[in-house]
Amino acid sequence: MGKLTTIKVKTAKPGQGADGKPTNARLSDGAGLSLLIKPTGAKSWVLRVQVDGKSRDIGLGNVEIESNRAFGDHDPLAAIPLMQRTSLTLAEAREKAAALRKLAKAGADPVAERDKERQKAPTFTEAMNAAHEALKAGWGDKTEKAFLSSLKDHAVPKLGSMKVGAIGASDIVLALAPIWNEKPEIARKVRSRIGQVLAFAKARGWRTEALPDARELRSGLSKQRKGGNFAAMPFADIPTFILSEVAKELGVSRAAFLFTVLTAARSVEVRKATWEQIDLEAREWRRPPGIMKMxxxxxxxxxxxxxxxxxxxxxxxxxxxxLIFPGAKAGKPLSDMSLTKILRLAERDETVHGFRSSFRDWAAEKMPTVPAMVAEMALAHRVGTVTEQAYLRSDLRDMRRALMDGWGRFVAPELSGTGDNVVSMDAAKRSTG
Incomplete structure (x- = not known):
């Protein structure tokens, strides 16, 4: 029977030096197992064994107090092999120490055996990199970069060094808490990507425990504020705003921003647009799959x-x-922030992406004779059911042209050569008829 008890482990304090300052304290449990208390109060388990006739201290892991485990009848840590655990109760420390003592007596290197077991399960960072390498072939460039960058910024600081098999809902909650309400959209994406890493780890056999339950995650995080959509400018305000922007110096960033509004395109599509995709005579921008979200x-x-x-x-x-809108570096497109900066310089809080929503609202209210499907196709959204898509052979280009012509005249009459922002509904009907 060991000398220590759970109460002694919980209440153990650092030692005190001659100068009154705290020092390391070491309490023996017997058979080579000791509790080490550092001056900071941090506690860990240490095992002293004889290896090749020499004493050797082996770190077993940090101290875990049994009463701190509130898992009820099901302890998710039970699925993690003992040698892989880095946080141990007194009973677990004794069990792990006994196993390593047997290895030492048998002539094996207990440290090598301990680390061999640990290496079977990678850390979250290692699993993240492995998942990225294996899955990136099915992603676009933006998704591939965002996957790593978002996890490195918001998950790795808390989860990076943890064994991927030991991560539970409470760990994910701690990682997400700092950004959950400050950056709700990013937080939701990070939560999803953490899930991808854990699912990948489970598929590779690095994790035996079930993935954290979504209900546990929700209960551990506050309710996010409503209004997660991209902030959009009311369409009635856009003509005046565009008029003020057209009057300013037409730099590359401002031109890219204006082109984004006029085409209701995504900013990434505009930033990657090339002159080879443009046919000014036909008045068309033929976008290849590589720059499209779908x-x-x-x-x-x-x-x-x-x-x-x-x-x-x-x-x-x-x-x-x-490139139509080249960035500062030769051969590189503008950054996304270059377009956002135009709005901020004008002291506007909306997002560039929000102008797509403004376009959709305008189409619904000011072009009611144009079917909703046409506006969705103009936005490059997938429309209809699978069956409807199979039978829809036309891209409704003539109807889309009437819609986009009306949008151009409405938001930028000074560029359209009309001198006003009134859309002729009769003309729209004739064009779409």
Whole structure:
């Protein structure tokens, strides 16, 4: 029977030196097992064994008090092999110490055997990198980069050094708590990506425990504030705002922002747009799968305002090659923040992406004769059921052109050459008929 008890372990204090300052304290349980208390109060288990005739101290793990485990009838740590656990109760420390003593007496290296067991389960960081390498082939460039960067920023600081098989709901909650309400959209993505890593680890046999229950995660985090959609400018305010922007110097960033609004495109599609995708005569922007979210080609019909903007940006036809909106580095597109900066300089709080929502609201209220499906197709959204998609052979380009022409005249009459922002409903009906 050991000398220590759970109460003694819980109440043990650091030692005190001659100068009155705290020092290490070591309490023996017997048979080589000791409780080490550092000056900071941190506690760990140490085993002293004889290896090749020499005494050797082996760290077993940090101290876990039995009463701190509130798992009820089911302890998720039970599925983790003893040698892999880095937090041990007194009973577990005794069991682990006994196993390592037997290995030492048998002539084996107990440290090597301990670490051999630990290496079977990688850390969260190692599992994250392995998951990224194995899964990235099915992702787009943006998703691939965001997967690693978001986890490195918001999951690795708390979970990175933990064995992937030992991570539970409480650990994930601690990692997400700092950003759960401050950055709700990112927090939800990080939660999902942590789940991807753990699911990958389970599939590889690195984790035997079930994945953390979503209900546990929800109960451990506060309710997020409503309004998670992208902030959008009311469509009635856009013409005045665009007029003020057109009056300013037409730099690359401002031109890219205006083109994004005029085409109702995603900013990443605009930033990666090249002159080779543009046909000014046909007034079309033929976008390849590589820059599309859905990874399918899509044609945007360019209104007069968008065409005029491109001509103003690059009046010399010989210069119309490569990226339309190049960044500061040669051959590299603008950053996403370059477009957002235009809004911030104008002291606006909306997002660039929110203008797609503004376009959709405008189409619903001001172009009621145009079917909703047309506006969705203009936004490059997938429309209809699988059956409907199978029978829909047309991309409704003529109807989309009428819609986008109306949008251009509404938000930028000065670029469209109309001089006002009134959309002719009769003209729209004739174009869509």
């Amino acid at each position: 990874k399918v080609p899509h044609v945007v019909t360019l209104n007069d305002a968008a065409v005029e903007l491109l001509k103003r940006l690059t009046p010399d036809k010989k210069m119309r090659t490569g």
